[in-house]
Amino acid sequence: MEIAITPPTDRRFAVSLFSRLRTAKGQANPFPIYGELRSRGGVVAAPWGGHLVTAFDLCDQVLRSRDWLEPDARWREQQGDGTRWTAPSSREMSRTLPALNPPDHTWVRRSAGMFDRASLEQLSGTVGHITTRLLDSLAERLHEGEADFNALVGEELPVATIGHWLGLPTADFPRLRDLTHDQVFTQELLPSASQLAKSDAATAELRTYFTDLVRERRARPGDDPVSRWITVWDDMESDRDKADEAVYYLALFVLLAALETTSTLLSTMTLLLLEHPRQWDWLTVHPELVPAAVEESLRYDPPTHVISRVSSRDGVLGGVEVRKDEMVHLMVGAANRDPAKHEDPELFNLHRKPAHLAFSGGIHYCLGAPLARMEAQTLLHQLVRRFPRLTLVRRPSWAPRVAFRRLLNLDVALS
Ligand code: HEM
Incomplete structure (x- = not known):
C-alpha cells in the first residue's frame, strides 16, 4: 500500500523550466532540463x-493501467468554454x-485493422522504391x-x-504535409492562442479534404484502406452518415499520426548516427544492427x-496524491533516459536493446509502429550502403515545441 505524501510544490521552478523548454535552444537539447x-x-x-x-x-504503469484515461470529449467539455x-x-x-476510452476505443481500434504482416509485405516494396528515388535526389x-x-x-x-x-x-x-505541421499545435503541451488558431484552420481544411475523400470512395470503392473502412463500418453502423463520419475520423487521424512523427524519427536517427561517427562506421559494416539503431x-x-x-479516481502515483480528473503528463522523452531504467542513459549506444515508450503502451500502443519501423x-x-561517407555539416535547428519534436533542417555532405 502506497503512502500519500504531497511534495512541496515549486511552481516557480516548473514555470521557468517550461519557458526554457519552449525555446529553440531548449528544443535543441531538452535533456539537461529534464534532468533538473x-x-x-x-x-x-x-x-x-x-x-x-x-x-x-x-x-509505463500509467499507460498500462485502466485507472488512467485519455482526456476524452467529456473531460474536455468539463474544462469549460474558452479553454484550449x-x-x-x-x-x-x-x-x-x-x-477515445473504452468501450468506444475498443471497437473503433478493432475497425482500423491496420498493418498485419501481409499488408506490410505489400507496402515494403513500395517503401523500398520511394526510398531509392529519394536517395537518388539526395545523391x-x-x-x-x-x-x-x-x-x-x-x-x-512518410x-x-x-x-x-x-x-x-x-x-x-x-x-497535406503543411497542414499536419499546423494541426499538431492543438495536441501540443501548452499551445498559444495564435497556434490554436492555426490548428483550427488546418483542422477545418483537413475535414473538407477527408470528408470529400470518403464521399468519393463510397461512390467508387477501390482496393484501399478508406474503401475497406467503409465496408467495415457499414456492417457496424446502420446509419450511413455515421459510418462515413467514423471513416473520416480514421483517415484524418492516420494522416496526422503518421507524417510528422515518422519524419522526425528518420531525421533524428540520421542525425544521431552522424553525431556518433564510430557507431555510423560500425553500422556500415554491420547492417544487421540497423533495427537496433532504430530502437536506440x-x-x-x-x-x-x-x-x-x-x-479516473482519487489515488496516489509515485507517492503523490492525484485527484480524479487531474491530468498527468508522461514525459516519455525524459523517462526513456531514466537512470533507474537504463545504464548510462545519456550514452547513445546501438548495442543495447532498449525498452522505450516512444510508441506509448497499453491499449493505445501506436497502430503505425510496424510501418514507422519499416x-x-x-x-x-x-543509407549506410549508398552513403558510407555521409557527414554532418552543422547541427540542425528544431521548432520550439515541447511534446512533438520537429527538425527544421539537417544539412549533410560527403567527406
Ligand atoms: C515514429 C513514428 C511514430 C511515433 C513516434 C508514434 C507515436 C505514437 C504514440 C506515442 C501514440 C499513443 C498516444 C497515446 O498513448 O495517447 C500513437 C498512437 C497512434 N498512432 Fe502512432 N506514431 C508513429 C507513427 C505512426 C504511423 C506511421 C501511423 C499510421 C500509419 C500511426 C498511427 C497511430 C494510431 C492510429 C494511433 C492511435 C492508437 C490508439 O489510440 O489506440 N502512428 N502513436
Missing part, C-alpha cells in the same frame, strides 16, 4: 495544475481514436555540395508512403516527448 526536473522526483506538480512524470516505471480544450481543433481531435544534390536531408528525405518518405497507401494524388502531398534512436530522442492521461529500417539500410 527528474532531480525533483519522479512526479512533480505542473504549474498549470496536474503533474509531470519522468520516472520510466511510473509512465474546447477549441474547434480540440473538439475534432476528441472524436479520433487516441482520444544528385550531394554531388554538387551540401544537401538538406530533412527536406529531401525525412519530410518526403507522406509518399501514407499517400500511396491511402491512394491520394501526389499533387496533394505538400499541402527511438529511446534516445523519440518524436513524441509527452503523452497525457487523466485519473520506413526507418529501409532508409537506414540504403
Whole structure:
C-alpha cells in the first residue's frame, strides 16, 4: 500500500523550466532540463495544475493501467468554454481514436485493422522504391555540395508512403504535409492562442479534404484502406452518415499520426548516427544492427516527448496524491533516459536493446509502429550502403515545441 505524501510544490521552478523548454535552444537539447526536473522526483506538480512524470516505471504503469484515461470529449467539455480544450481543433481531435476510452476505443481500434504482416509485405516494396528515388535526389544534390536531408528525405518518405497507401494524388502531398505541421499545435503541451488558431484552420481544411475523400470512395470503392473502412463500418453502423463520419475520423487521424512523427524519427536517427561517427562506421559494416539503431534512436530522442492521461479516481502515483480528473503528463522523452531504467542513459549506444515508450503502451500502443519501423529500417539500410561517407555539416535547428519534436533542417555532405 502506497503512502500519500504531497511534495512541496515549486511552481516557480516548473514555470521557468517550461519557458526554457519552449525555446529553440531548449528544443535543441531538452535533456539537461529534464534532468533538473527528474532531480525533483519522479512526479512533480505542473504549474498549470496536474503533474509531470519522468520516472520510466511510473509512465509505463500509467499507460498500462485502466485507472488512467485519455482526456476524452467529456473531460474536455468539463474544462469549460474558452479553454484550449474546447477549441474547434480540440473538439475534432476528441472524436479520433487516441482520444477515445473504452468501450468506444475498443471497437473503433478493432475497425482500423491496420498493418498485419501481409499488408506490410505489400507496402515494403513500395517503401523500398520511394526510398531509392529519394536517395537518388539526395545523391544528385550531394554531388554538387551540401544537401538538406530533412527536406529531401525525412519530410518526403512518410507522406509518399501514407499517400500511396491511402491512394491520394501526389499533387496533394505538400499541402497535406503543411497542414499536419499546423494541426499538431492543438495536441501540443501548452499551445498559444495564435497556434490554436492555426490548428483550427488546418483542422477545418483537413475535414473538407477527408470528408470529400470518403464521399468519393463510397461512390467508387477501390482496393484501399478508406474503401475497406467503409465496408467495415457499414456492417457496424446502420446509419450511413455515421459510418462515413467514423471513416473520416480514421483517415484524418492516420494522416496526422503518421507524417510528422515518422519524419522526425528518420531525421533524428540520421542525425544521431552522424553525431556518433564510430557507431555510423560500425553500422556500415554491420547492417544487421540497423533495427537496433532504430530502437536506440527511438529511446534516445523519440518524436513524441509527452503523452497525457487523466485519473479516473482519487489515488496516489509515485507517492503523490492525484485527484480524479487531474491530468498527468508522461514525459516519455525524459523517462526513456531514466537512470533507474537504463545504464548510462545519456550514452547513445546501438548495442543495447532498449525498452522505450516512444510508441506509448497499453491499449493505445501506436497502430503505425510496424510501418514507422519499416520506413526507418529501409532508409537506414540504403543509407549506410549508398552513403558510407555521409557527414554532418552543422547541427540542425528544431521548432520550439515541447511534446512533438520537429527538425527544421539537417544539412549533410560527403567527406
Ligand atoms: C515514429 C513514428 C511514430 C511515433 C513516434 C508514434 C507515436 C505514437 C504514440 C506515442 C501514440 C499513443 C498516444 C497515446 O498513448 O495517447 C500513437 C498512437 C497512434 N498512432 Fe502512432 N506514431 C508513429 C507513427 C505512426 C504511423 C506511421 C501511423 C499510421 C500509419 C500511426 C498511427 C497511430 C494510431 C492510429 C494511433 C492511435 C492508437 C490508439 O489510440 O489506440 N502512428 N502513436
